[in-house]
Amino acid sequence: MIRKANISDLDSIMGIIKSTVEEMKGYNNTQWDENYPSDKDFISDIEKQDLYVEEVDGKIAGFICINYDEPKEYIDLNWSSNYKAMVVHRMAVNPSFRKMGIASRLVNFAEELAKENNVSYLKSDTYSINSKMNSLLIKCGFIKIGEMSFLGKEKSFYCYDKIL
Numbered sequence: 001m002i003r004k005a006n007i008s009d010l011d012s013i014m015g016i017i018k019s020t021v022e023e024m025k026g027y028n029n030t031q032w033d034e035n036y037p038s039d040k041d042f043i044s045d046i047e048k049q050d051l052y053v054e055e056v057d058g059k060i061a062g063f064i065c066i067n068y069d070e071p072k073e074y075i076d077l078n079w080s081s082n083y084k085a086m087v088v089h090r091m092a093v094n095p096s097f098r099k100m101g102i103a104s105r106l107v108n109f110a111e112e113l114a115k116e117n118n119v120s121y122l123k124s125d126t127y128s129i130n131s132k133m134n135s136l137l138i139k140c141g142f143i144k145i146g147e148m149s150f151l152g153k154e155k156s157f158y159c160y161d162k163i164l
Contacts, residue, residue, distance in 0.1 A: 002052050005045070005046050005053045005063060010046070012053075012094075013042050014039055014042070016063070016095075017032065017037060020092045021034065030127075030154075031130050036151070045089075048067065050065050050066060052109065052113075054102050056097060056100075056102075059097075063091065063092060064109065066110045066114075067086065067087060067089065068085070068086060068087065070123065071148075074159070077145060077148060079145055080143065081163055083120060084119055084121065085122060085123045086122055087123045088107070088110050088122060088124035089124075091107075091133070093106075107140045108140070111162075111164055121163055121164065123160070123161045124137060125159045126160075128147070128157060128158050138160075141162055146159050
């Protein structure tokens with residue numbers, strides 16, 4: 001079941017972040033680290049009601065942040081549309097729940113949420129070496145529209161969109 005996150009989910013979310021950061025280090029992916037994303041980022045997401053969790057058997061299996069906030073770096077990119085877009089941000093799946101379709105369900109949820117809000121366009125980005133997220137976005141029908149420098153990282157971020 002996917003629902004809005006609440007503050008009592010924060011410890012579970014941060015546990016997922018910790019294990020995800022460790023995993024990312026294993027393939028030299030520095031998109032996330034000990035400083036980002038922080039509990040403050042998720043508290044803000046929860047307060048704005050932009051964070052959603054997938055709960056399986058009473059445990060947080062994954063999460064996704066969905067809102068209208070586009071990084072300023074998006075301005076110079078050649079997006080597929082000028083429509084108002086919802087943007088997929090911080091997303092991860094609990095390692096204990098991998099290979100169960102959780103990530104695809106979270107992206108499908110983002111699409112449904114957009115449609116419910118009369119939005120027919122999604123955007124997202126991820127670090128170029130984040131092979132799992134890049135593969136997921138492509139699998140879910142997103143199109144890579146360009147690259148950007150972001151967060152002072154050494155490598156570029158790939159930007160994706162999908163017209164619903």
